[in-house]
Amino acid sequence: MATRRTFLKLGVAAGLAPTLAPSIASAQGAGRVVVVGGGFGGATAARTLKTLAPTLSVTLVEPNATYTACPFSNTVLANLRPMDQQQFGYDSVTKAGVTVAQLSATAVNASARTVTLSDGSALPYDRLVLSPGIDFDWKAIPGYDEAASQIMPHAWKAGPQTVLLRQQLQNMDDGGLVVISSPANPYRCPPGPYERASLIAYWLKIWKPKSKLLILDSKDAFSKQRLFQNAWAQLYPGMIDWVSLSKGGKVTSVDPSTLTLVTDFGRHKAAVANVIPPQKAGAIAHQAGVADRTGWCPVEPVAFESTLQPGIHVLGDAAIMGAMPKSAFAANAQAKVCAAAIVNLLAGRKPQDPILINTCYSLVAADYGISVAGVYRPDKGVLADVPGAGGVSPLEVVGGFRGQEALYASSWFRTITAEVFG
Amino acid sequence: MRLIVLPALAGLILLAGAAEAAEPPPGASSCTGCHAPMKVTDSVIPRIAGRKASDIVEFMREYRSGAWPSSVMGRLAKGFDDAQTNAIAAWFAAQPE
Numbered sequence: 001m002a003t004r005r006t007f008l009k010l011g012v013a014a015g016l017a018p019t020l021a022p023s024i025a026s027a028q029g030a031g032r033v034v035v036v037g038g039g040f041g042g043a044t045a046a047r048t049l050k051t052l053a054p055t056l057s058v059t060l061v062e063p064n065a066t067y068t069a070c071p072f073s074n075t076v077l078a079n080l081r082p083m084d085q086q087q088f089g090y091d092s093v094t095k096a097g098v099t100v101a102q103l104s105a106t107a108v109n110a111s112a113r114t115v116t117l118s119d120g121s122a123l124p125y126d127r128l129v130l131s132p133g134i135d136f137d138w139k140a141i142p143g144y145d146e147a148a149s150q151i152m153p154h155a156w157k158a159g160p161q162t163v164l165l166r167q168q169l170q171n172m173d174d175g176g177l178v179v180i181s182s183p184a185n186p187y188r189c190p191p192g193p194y195e196r197a198s199l200i201a202y203w204l205k206i207w208k209p210k211s212k213l214l215i216l217d218s219k220d221a222f223s224k225q226r227l228f229q230n231a232w233a234q235l236y237p238g239m240i241d242w243v244s245l246s247k248g249g250k251v252t253s254v255d256p257s258t259l260t261l262v263t264d265f266g267r268h269k270a271a272v273a274n275v276i277p278p279q280k281a282g283a284i285a286h287q288a289g290v291a292d293r294t295g296w297c298p299v300e301p302v303a304f305e306s307t308l309q310p311g312i313h314v315l316g317d318a319a320i321m322g323a324m325p326k327s328a329f330a331a332n333a334q335a336k337v338c339a340a341a342i343v344n345l346l347a348g349r350k351p352q353d354p355i356l357i358n359t360c361y362s363l364v365a366a367d368y369g370i371s372v373a374g375v376y377r378p379d380k381g382v383l384a385d386v387p388g389a390g391g392v393s394p395l396e397v398v399g400g401f402r403g404q405e406a407l408y409a410s411s412w413f414r415t416i417t418a419e420v421f422g
Numbered sequence: 423m424r425l426i427v428l429p430a431l432a433g434l435i436l437l438a439g440a441a442e443a444a445e446p447p448p449g450a451s452s453c454t455g456c457h458a459p460m461k462v463t464d465s466v467i468p469r470i471a472g473r474k475a476s477d478i479v480e481f482m483r484e485y486r487s488g489a490w491p492s493s494v495m496g497r498l499a500k501g502f503d504d505a506q507t508n509a510i511a512a513w514f515a516a517q518p519e
Binding site for chain 1: 442443445446447448449451452453454455456457458459460462463464465466467493494497498499500501502506
């Protein structure tokens with residue numbers, strides 16, 4: 001360990017004269033990073049910051065002791081895996097040198113550079129990373145508020161809602177109608193509603209084969225659409241009906257007391273209703289002033305620093321990331337880039353222009369996987385697709401291609417959760 | 423007092439700089455989302471940390487051309503030119519196996 005005396009010598013040896021005082025003074029507090037939100041974005045950012053710069057003080061603010069992962073939670077609905085395989089603690093994050101504050105962030109003071117926590121304390125920061133995920137817009141669909149979600153679950157934040165939806169499916173009589181309401185873009189996990197429809201159909205086909213599934217959609221096209229629709233025709237013929245926006249798919253109101261979903265074209269009475277409502281950045285992003293009128297957070301494409309509040313970086317689902325979708329893989333990739341950029345910024349260096357990858361698998365059946373992949377780089381102020389790269393799984397395949405992608409999907413989940421929480 | 427404290431802080435900053443780990447080249451940090459830095463049980467995705475750089479470059483070239491069949495790797499390899507691929511390969515080759 002260096003002593004105070006060697007610090008003094010180093011300072012002198014580096015030729016630092018009193019005239020440099022202002023720049024040193026401004027760097028005096030450098031090295032405190034607060035990360036809000038312990039999901040794939042925030043937990044990755046906190047760990048990567050400590051890996052790249054062990055002397056940084058990094059605090060992760062996360063109210064829950066256990067994180068419940070959304071990717072693969074659709075397999076819980078189909079009874080393909082137990083809920084506890086979706087759950088992770090923060091012991092390894094702590095062991096990596098991150099201070100985990102098991103509290104909520106209630107306010108950000110961007111000019112004083114402090115985060116207020118739910119115990120009333122204030123954490124000072126030099127750089128703040130917000131990775132709050134999504135909140136639901138409870139005013140978007142008349143009749144659908146938080147109380148209604150106990151009857152018509154969204155299950156779009158994994159946890160008790162996932163268990164509730166699974167329970168409702170298991171209690172349903174054979175021959176019942178399951179209705180999924182899918183929101184307009186942008187929202188968390190673009191292919192998620194269609195993976196969910198697929199895996200619920202997979203389960204219904206085995207256990208309640210007279211049942212049907214209706215997707216009421218607020219858009220006319222969706223991620224991996226042809227792959228999903230081809231697979232539905234092949235695996236679940238006649239079971240899944242998709243109603244697009246232009247065919248009257250947009251749910252305009254719901255009535256939880258009768259499990260009814262209303263569109264401009266009709267009323268649909270469900271046996272089980274899964275309403276995935278429109279979303280926005282998590283509340284702290286709005287409080288911090290980093291969200292714009294869209295409800296999401298504009299950022300620059302190199303360090304993901306807010307274009308509205310300097311010193312605050314936004315990651316993952318909450319941020320507007322150009323061509324990158326809202327996925328766990330994307331949040332994890334963005335977090336690693338952001339952490340490296342913050343280390344550079346705190347040291348007075350310019351961050352390097354990044355390249356990022358997104359890979360997103362969906363399961364259509366237990367042994368049938370499809371994927372979308374993309375490569376992104378900053379272009380004209382936003383993250384843009386690298387031309388010629390990326391795309392979805394081929395429509396026509398031979399041999400065990402779909403089975404192999406299902407294996408890659410579960411392997412990916414093990415790998416990324418090991419990197420973030422393991 | 424000020425004159426004493428300031429060089430001390432400067433020394434701290436210098437030490438902090440020296441203590442930083444090297445930053446991966448553009449693109450490399452995304453790879454570990456699938457290719458974990460640590461050993462992961464029950465994963466069919468191979469680890470690439472500690473592999474020979476020339477092997478990684480060769481795989482990426484064959485993924486890009488389609489000579490080696492793949493699922494996502496062909497689509498991803500097309501997003502990286504030779505210089506970027508070489509830098510990523512060198513980075514992973516230098517990581518502990």
